[in-house]
Amino acid sequence: MLALRYPTHESLYFHNSLASIIEHSFGYVRIDWHPVVIRSGELHEVYGQVLTLLRESGLNRILSDHQLRAPLMPDDQRWIVTDWVPRAVRECxxxxxxxxxxxxxxxxxxxxxxxxxxPDRPLIRYFDDLHLAERWLLEA
Structure with missing residues (x-):
């Protein structure tokens, strides 16, 4: 089995078939989504791990790479809006x-x-360029 290697400024925190969560030493969490069918249980697991990392690390910024992510089902969309984001804002x-x-x-x-x-959303912007996304994320 090949070992996963990341640059020295990145640390793999968690991964499953749906995504990899990376703690970036520049001060944010990155989610790299894989091109697979999304199952609610795995989606909740990924976002649960993101919450844990935010809480433990004190980070409050996320770069989520949706380039390859499959569409979310309506129930999963609703869960993110009504449950996950409010908890991430409130708790982390x-x-x-x-x-x-x-x-x-x-x-x-x-x-x-x-x-x-x-409702009480964090400041979210969409990007087509990873370097521009990272630069914006680290501003202010």
Whole structure:
């Protein structure tokens, strides 16, 4: 089995078939989504691990790479809007999210639907360039 290797400024925190969660020494959490069908249980597991990492590390910024992520089902979209994001804001001070735009148009629409419905949402922006996303995420 090949070992996963990351640059010295990145540390793999968690991974499953759906995503890898990386703690970045520059001060944010990165979620790299894999191109697989999304199952609610695995999705909840990923986001649960993100909450734990935010809480334990004191970080409050997320770079989520949605380029390859499959569309989310309506129940999962609703859960993110009504449960996960409010908890992340309340419990972890989640303040800023850079989202790498999905290649899939349906994924783009579901992602926008989620962010448009967030009540007390963190500042979220969409990007097509990873370096620009990281630069914006680390501002202010």
């Amino acid at each position: 001070g989640y303040a800023r999210g850079a989202l790498m735009q999905a290649h899939d148009v349906i994924s783009q629409l579901t992602n926008r639907r989620i962010t448009d419905q967030l």
